[in-house]
Amino acid sequence: MTVNERQAANVIRLAASRVEEIVRGRFQEIDVTAEINQSRVLESFRKHRVSEAHFYPSTGYGYDDEGREVLEKIYADVFATEDAIVRPQIVSGTHAIATVLFALLSPGDGLLYITGKPYDTLLKVIGSNDQKSGTLLDLGINFQTTPLHDDGTINKKEVTRLLKENVKVVAIQRSRGYAERPALTVEDIAEMISFIRRQNKDVIIFVDNCYGEFVETKEPTHVGANIMAGSLIKNPGGGLAKTGGYIVGRGDLIARCADRLTAPGIGKETGAMLYSLLDMYQGFFLAPHVVSQALKGAVFTAALLEELGFHTAPRWRERRGDIVQTVRFQSKEELLAFCRQIQAYSPVNSFVQPMPAALPGYADPVIMAAGTFVQGASSEFSADAPIRPPYTAYVQGGLTYEHVKIAIQHAVRAVLQNSL
Numbered sequence: 001m002t003v004n005e006r007q008a009a010n011v012i013r014l015a016a017s018r019v020e021e022i023v024r025g026r027f028q029e030i031d032v033t034a035e036i037n038q039s040r041v042l043e044s045f046r047k048h049r050v051s052e053a054h055f056y057p058s059t060g061y062g063y064d065d066e067g068r069e070v071l072e073k074i075y076a077d078v079f080a081t082e083d084a085i086v087r088p089q090i091v092s093g094t095h096a097i098a099t100v101l102f103a104l105l106s107p108g109d110g111l112l113y114i115t116g117k118p119y120d121t122l123l124k125v126i127g128s129n130d131q132k133s134g135t136l137l138d139l140g141i142n143f144q145t146t147p148l149h150d151d152g153t154i155n156k157k158e159v160t161r162l163l164k165e166n167v168k169v170v171a172i173q174r175s176r177g178y179a180e181r182p183a184l185t186v187e188d189i190a191e192m193i194s195f196i197r198r199q200n201k202d203v204i205i206f207v208d209n210c211y212g213e214f215v216e217t218k219e220p221t222h223v224g225a226n227i228m229a230g231s232l233i234k235n236p237g238g239g240l241a242k243t244g245g246y247i248v249g250r251g252d253l254i255a256r257c258a259d260r261l262t263a264p265g266i267g268k269e270t271g272a273m274l275y276s277l278l279d280m281y282q283g284f285f286l287a288p289h290v291v292s293q294a295l296k297g298a299v300f301t302a303a304l305l306e307e308l309g310f311h312t313a314p315r316w317r318e319r320r321g322d323i324v325q326t327v328r329f330q331s332k333e334e335l336l337a338f339c340r341q342i343q344a345y346s347p348v349n350s351f352v353q354p355m356p357a358a359l360p361g362y363a364d365p366v367i368m369a370a371g372t373f374v375q376g377a378s379s380e381f382s383a384d385a386p387i388r389p390p391y392t393a394y395v396q397g398g399l400t401y402e403h404v405k406i407a408i409q410h411a412v413r414a415v416l417q418n419s420l
């Protein structure tokens with residue numbers, strides 16, 4: 001080690017042990033949340049008498065797949081909804097959300113996003129005049145959105161005005177995506193839902209729950225959301241699900257989504273689960289704990305970087321609505337050094353050097369550090385960043401807290417060496 005390296009290593013080791021003391025109270029709160037969620041999941045497994053037979057792979061049409069039917073009942077229980085779709089044929093979170101939107105919206109209907117511009121990949125689903133074919137816009141669905149206020153609350157005046165315009169679905173995005181705003185807590189979402197309900201009893205309220213599952217003891221469907229969707233390679237897959245997505249909600253809405261996902265008349269009755277059942281059951285069982293590990297990793301990351309003078313969001317003390325942590329660096333070089341070390345301290349592809357690259361849908365090149373077992377799984381520890389000021393890295397996931405703690409210290413060391 002050079003003098004700089006030794007100096008940086010010492011600074012970080014000391015800061016890390018101070019920080020772990022400071023965050024102890026937060027970690028205890030996270031443990032309590034995990035225990036409550038674990039209990040809800042376990043109760044549902046017991047109630048449905050899950051046995052080895054439920055893990056048996058189905059093939060072909062997948063008729064009478066008992067494992068699939070019970071898994072969907074468990075999701076419905078845990079999210080307190082009438083019904084659920086949990087399938088490997090849902091290829092991603094975007095696909096789950098698109099299925100909901102195409103199922104529920106007909107020509108002439110309105111879709112209103114009250115939490116600002118939706119996640120990048122959903123803009124493609126909604127469509128634009130340049131890229132219209134096959135999109136919601138192409139079907140004659142009217143899309144509107146209004147940004148959140150700086151304090152994270154909805155623009156009530158605008159929402160009230162827009163609600164009068166034949167809106168069929170009101171959409172709420174819990175996590176922030178690449179936007180500069182905090183993730184919503186379930187309490188924030190509850191307030192939004194009761195505001196909408198006071199004005200319109202019938203409008204369907206949909207929540208994009210990606211990155212939010214098991215972060216709190218309640219989910220948006222516990223506080224009035226009619227339908228919700230997410231990805232199994234994020235929180236609810238518990239790191240074990242190899243692919244898939246879920247949709248949970250009111251029975252009539254889920255039936256429409258099932259007809260859209262498969263075909264009218266077929267609905268939920270088919271869909272071979274192949275070899276996905278064991279991973280999905282075991283992953284969902286582990287998910288409350290795995291999410292707690294990711295949350296502790298995020299709190300540690302925030303606290304360590306704050307201690308060293310960096311800007312973070314959320315700050316370590318703040319309430320969290322998702323598992324995403326952002327850290328802001330002074331320069332492109334610091335940002336790249338940080339992301340490269342996250343990759344270098346991953347269990348898979350540690351020897352790969354991530355490079356900023358152009359990605360469809362993004363204005364600036366993006367660097368992605370992800371040495372994950374399941375391709376692109378952000379329940380596993382990963383970092384990504386658009387290469388543009390203010391040089392913000394989005395850090396999320398972690399199957400074990402210990403991994404995040406180790407990797408973050410190496411990443412921060414590289415940043416400090418860079419600036420010493």
Ligand SMILES: *Cc1c(COP(=O)(O)O)cnc(C)c1O
Nearest residue numbers: 092093094119175177208210231
């Ligand atoms: C991850 C994510 C999605 C879906 O992304 P996929 O990569 O398609 O799984 C949608 N919305 C939000 C807020 C997300 O974080």
